[in-house]
Amino acid sequence: MAVHSKHPASAPPGPPVREKTGHLMLRGWCIFVLFMALSGTAWVNAFGELPAAVITIAGGVLSAVLWIVLRPPVQWRRLPWFVVAYVAWATLSLAWSAWPQATALTLLLLYITTLQALFIGSVLTWRELVRAVASALKWVMALSLLFELWVAVVIQQPVLPGFVVDKADDPIEYWSRNNLFDFPGRLQGVMGNANLLAPVALLAIIVFAIRLASGAPRRVALWVWIGLSAFLFVRASSATAYLAAAAVAVVLVTVLLMRRATKPGERTKFYVGYVVVGVGGLVSLWLLRDTIFTALGRSADLTGRERIWESVLSRAAERPWLGWGFATPWVPSDPAFDEWIIDHGQTVMQAHNMWVDVAMQLGIIGVVLLALLYFAFVWRSWFFAVDRPRWDLRADRPYSPITLLPTLVGAILLVQGLAESTPLLLWGWLFVVMLGAKIKQSPHVGVGPAEQSAAIERGERVGRVDPEGRAAEPDRADRADRADRADSTDRPAGRST
Template sequence: MAVHSKHPASAPPGPPVREKTGHLMLRGWCIFVLFMSLSGTAWVHAFGELTATVVTIAGGVLSAVLWIVLRPPVQWRRLPWFVVAYVVWATLSLAWSAWPQATALTLLLLYITTLQALFVGSVLTWRELVRAVASALKWVLALSILFELWVAVFIGQPVLPGFVVEKADDPIEYWSRDNLFDFPGRLQGIMGNANLLAPVALLAIVVFAIRLASGAPRRTFLWIWMALSAYLFVRASSATAYLAAAAVAVVLVTVLLMRRATRPGERTKYYVAYAAVGVGGLLGLWVLRDAIFTALGRSADLTGREGIWEKVLARAAERPWVGWGYSTPWVPSDPAFDEWIIDHGQTVLQAHNMWVDVAMQLGIIGVVLLAFLYFAFVWRAWFFAVDRPRWDLRADRPYSPLTLLPTLVGAILLVQGLAESTPLLLWGWLFVVMLGAKIKQSPHVGVGPAEQSEAIERGDAVERDEPTGRRLPARPPRRRAPRSETSPAAAGDPAGSGA
């Protein structure tokens, strides 16, 4: 009969380390939070403004309560302070706002989105965060294709918000235009807007590719999800998203080349080539914009955006330094925005350029704060991706594919922000705050209190094998030798208690 020794050389056998039910539920809630931000206006179209408002506020309150109860390790000195400065300046604009009710309402949305971003980034590790983002994207993509399929098969005609089947004055009013089997008609998904669906589909391609590169399980299904993302990206047919995809490709190639550099000055040529491609691409886009946008089926004035910019900038020039007051998005029920700018018979809800939008709302000071915010985010995300993980003398640790996510997200949002204001709210703002704060709190994947704390990641403590990143069972507590025994530990040698 086998008997355990009184002096075992290793830990006795036990069950495998598993996540606790509470942590599984926490991760499920984070997936729901990410889904709410990624799905955008779907909640308003499906359930109405009141229900969407109640769900948003209740979600923010629940996350705040969970944060207080869980108390995840947070280094308060390493908060994203440019985000805090931007939020504070937006709040101060309430004192001089020309539309105080709209400012108060949209400030509440800004507070909740910022809170949710910091909450998700603090309670999930890098691996869990990417996994949760992938799960939320799967829900958005699956519901989008199922919604379009339901409209095409069971309704057979365009659908208005609220599942109303009526003929609209302009196609822009439709939630779904019933284009699934009408190629090359544009799909709008559950967001009801192809320009919102396309960047989310592009983000999904990036996230699923990172999951594949990091060795995630069920790879066949990941390839299927990536194919669905590519299909929706193409069918959304957004010119801005196509340009964002080109920017993602350039950034990805540059990062991979940077990682191959072995000498300190070897990256210089890549930086020069990267700058040349970037500047040359922007100049070429401006000079050849007529031919490029015509080929993409768009007008040279970015589908009327230049006219919108002129009106917004004219209003911004009247209060150049502090702006007219925060309102992201514009509240159409406010007299200041109601029928101010009309496009296809509908009141425009944004300036279709985040820099122009901020210039009108928060003035030059707001633009400067936003520029510093994005500069800090892009700077940290870039070196998070190109620098080899190192916190001691060891210099041969492998790169992690997960570190590519922040810099590629930054490329998507910066390009999208040239023709849309959506990076200032919903998933755009949430991802900038969440990823920027996560880089500051956890600059190395799998290392540090926010990455290995048992309160955050596992029910029991785990360690990682550094070269491979594999999870290893926790080591049992070492038995301390009696003081009377002659041993290195008893003599004060800290390395003598283990082989």
């Protein structure tokens, strides 16, 4: 007669949890989309405008189809409404645009970038998002170095877009200037522009450092990636990126000090110090701009940018409220922009200041909407970083290094936006929309319906969800599961008949 064991038995051993193939492919697609945004003009330089446009549009269509099929949980009331308002106002400008064809073309790019940002933020958890960004940045950094190495070793002379080896009228036309072994010559990477490579390299340093602080595996490899990114950042030699790095350092130190505050009023002195350093830094930069930019190898007028700003602002003054029509970037083939502003023999494609650019395109109303958009993003990302995660009475949960990413990205883009218009498109716009929407949808790392549904798709066991949609902590859920199993096995033994 069989007798049940009087001793509780543990759960039978099983294989380790593995991600489903579909979710692996989804994350791979998100990495590709992020790589497209971060690599910027590399696609145009390598394949031409038409193939790059086809790839971009096809990518947007595929992401839209995936979004419809997957139907990730989205709280529609918590969409980034200032982003929606800005995109809507840009769309309305088509009614009075002085360059309707350029407006329609660039609006399509704006729609696709916004769609991709919302898509990635909705299908990936916070940890997956940072991991995907790190993977995309590895591709950009590695290809930039390999491209410069190929030009220096194999071609041994500057290369024009389309892999054409010929002499250019001006060095600005080169895709690569063959400067890898010509120190201190500036490297341009796969983007073909040092001012685009430098902020991406700075972003890579931040993301890899966050991965290290999060306890990611292969730590030695992460240190190597940080070293490679730092090398490309220094060799790109962008004055704007150097200032952005200084701003990132100030923000990081302030956030870490804020996290150490234990009393309600203790943060006040840090806020005061932060404002003093910020305002003092801006005033010093303006008063000492000749000395600072000379030391950085740049002219005091930011390499001719003041002349560009004067031309753009004079046109903006003619239509101060509504602007001339959305066009980000400027389409050089359009008669309104063709040879309007010439720099180094090339038609300029941006105002080299996102606020000046928006003032000309969308008027004062557009500037106000953009300011509200960035204010909301900076506000949420700041408190996402400095506030301890809390959704119940427990107030001692540890901070997550992942929460530093949005506020540090905001520091990069705000500084870069003073001398470039690139925060309005490509990875700049994608990251503002993606991170801003992600904070609204998932204000706590690893907690909430969106975070939990993705974890279930990966096959992981997650904590129970309370009636309000917040997940219980994994450790408590695991303890409850073990208690349930113990209750079912550790009962008085009985005889079977």
